Structure formats: structure tokens, C-alpha cells
Amino acid sequence: MFSHITVGVSDLDRAERFYDALLIPLGLVQRQVTPDGGPPSRCWHHPAPNLPRFYAYLPFDGQPSSHGNGSMTAFLAPTPEAVVRAHAEALAQGGADEGAPGPRHRYGPDYFGAYLHDPDGNKIHIVHRPDAPDGRPV
Known part of the structure; x- marks a missing residue:
């Protein structure tokens, strides 16, 4: 089980636009990050x-x-359509x-996915797969 995943970015505002476009169609929401003395950041999670x-x-x-x-x-992603939407919206925000x-x-026979890079070059995969419970992050 993962606690969290972190990627480094060079422009936080650009990253926020990109990841909002990518993650909101997947059912994730942005949460407030409590300052901890570290560098500025943004965070998303399932509600x-x-x-x-x-x-x-x-x-x-x-x-x-x-x-x-x-x-x-x-x-x-909860559906193949969410994969398509998240991919398109992320590309519109500077993804490659x-x-x-x-x-x-x-x-797998029902595995549906897409791949892209964020504006800083981090590789992203969006996937709908039938072996995920409810198609949601676990």
C-alpha cells in the first residue's frame, strides 16, 4: 500500500493546471497542503x-x-471514457x-490505458482495469 507519490516540478502553477486537468476526470480532488517547512507543493487524493x-x-x-x-x-480511472477525457485534458494543459x-x-482483455508526460517530463499512465475494486484507487 502506498502512502503517497511525489514528483518534482519546475513551475507549481503550471503543474497545478496540468494535474487538475488530468486528475479531476479520474475522481481525485485537490487538498490543502499544511505548510511543514518544506517547499511549496500541491496534493490530490480520492475523497x-x-x-x-x-x-x-x-x-x-x-x-x-x-x-x-x-x-x-x-x-x-473509473471508466475507459475517463481515460480518454483525462488524457485529452492533460494534453491541453501542456502534456506530451x-x-x-x-x-x-x-x-489483460479489458485493460484500457493511455500514456503521457507532464510538462516536466514525468511519465504518467492512466488506466481502467477490471481487477481494480470499483475502478477506484485503493
């Missing part, structure tokens, strides 16, 4: 339960953000396509 969470942070060390080679964050929405039969 209930409060975990897991996804964070976009300016790097703590003040250095430029960079994406990890081989790293990817995958978000569950890495694989259009569609069936991914090599992963």
Missing part, C-alpha cells in the same frame, strides 16, 4: 479515503527538477502524448 496521495513539489534542495528514467506514476487511449490487451 475517501484520504490516502493514498499524489504530490507535485518544487524540489526540496532548490535545484532544478528532473524526471526519473524508468519512473512512471499510474492512475486508476506517449500513447493514445486504447485497449492494452497484452496486460
